[in-house]
Amino acid sequence: MAIHSAQFVKAVTGTEGLPDASFPVVAFLGRSNVGKSSVINRLVRQKKLAYSSSMQGRTTAINYFLVNGSVYFVDLPGYGYAKRSKAQQEKIGKQLSWFVSEPTVPVRYFVLIIDAEIGLKDSDRETYALLTSAGHRIVIVANKSDKGRRSDVMKHVAALKIEFPDSEIIRYSAKTGEGNDALLGLLLAD
Numbered sequence: 001m002a003i004h005s006a007q008f009v010k011a012v013t014g015t016e017g018l019p020d021a022s023f024p025v026v027a028f029l030g031r032s033n034v035g036k037s038s039v040i041n042r043l044v045r046q047k048k049l050a051y052s053s054s055m056q057g058r059t060t061a062i063n064y065f066l067v068n069g070s071v072y073f074v075d076l077p078g079y080g081y082a083k084r085s086k087a088q089q090e091k092i093g094k095q096l097s098w099f100v101s102e103p104t105v106p107v108r109y110f111v112l113i114i115d116a117e118i119g120l121k122d123s124d125r126e127t128y129a130l131l132t133s134a135g136h137r138i139v140i141v142a143n144k145s146d147k148g149r150r151s152d153v154m155k156h157v158a159a160l161k162i163e164f165p166d167s168e169i170i171r172y173s174a175k176t177g178e179g180n181d182a183l184l185g186l187l188l189a190d
Contacts, residue, residue: 003184004068006044011061015098019064024106025072026187029096030113031123032078035143038174039113040065040073043184050075060092062099071108071188080123096127100134109187113141116171117148119156120163128164139168139186146173 010019028036037050049065063075076099077092099105110131114124131138142157153171160169168186172179 003044003188006046006049006065006067006073008049009064009066009072011063013061015095015102018062018102018105019072021104021106023066023070023072024108025074026109026111027074027076027099027107028111028113029076029127030078030143031080031115031121034078034113034115035174036075036078036113039111039141039143039172039183040075042174042177042180043187044073060088062095068188079127080121097130100130100136107136110136110138111141111183111187112138113143114156114160116142116145116153116156119152120159125163128167138164139170139183140164141170141172141179141183143172143174145171145178146176 010017012018028040030036040050041047044065044067050063060077062077065073065075067073076096079092079096100110112124112128112131114120128138128140140160142153142160145153145157147153157169157171170179170183170186172183
């Protein structure tokens with residue numbers, strides 16, 4: 001299935017004011033600066049739909065994008081950015097926990113994005129545990145597979161497959177498009 005249209009719908013900064021729940025949700029989350037917005041932009045073939053920055057911690061709201069008039073792609077704030085104030089970190093942590101456990105949000109998939117160049121961090125494991133304890137379907141995207149030494153990337157992807165044997169793992173590059181068709185096929189199949 002191809003993406004024919006994508007548009008920004010709404011930014012939610014708290015735990016209220018979510019868009020109409022009549023469309024399923026594909027939610028993208030991961031550490032700060034892992035490339036969540038870039039992955040969304042690559043998937044929808046628009047360079048500036050989701051705001052992306054080289055500065056960590058820019059996304060602080062839950063951003064909704066309507067794709068093909070039938071599914072929401074949701075760009076969640078990144079976790080693990082140490083330069084945020086303690087209050088900001090707590091707010092984002094509560095917001096993410098709320099979103100994961102909110103029964104009125106019809107989540108089809110959570111896309112957990114992990115930096116293939118750096119590898120898995122404890123915060124990624126904690127997020128995965130939160131998602132699985134809530135019973136969500138998870139696809140893991142090893143983004144930035146085009147960066148760093150190929151042997152390191154392959155080692156990190158292999159470690160993901162060992163750590164998360166029950167989840168689909170896709171090697172991905174928002175820059176080159178590697179893995180794009182596989183991810184789209186999975187996310188839009190239902």
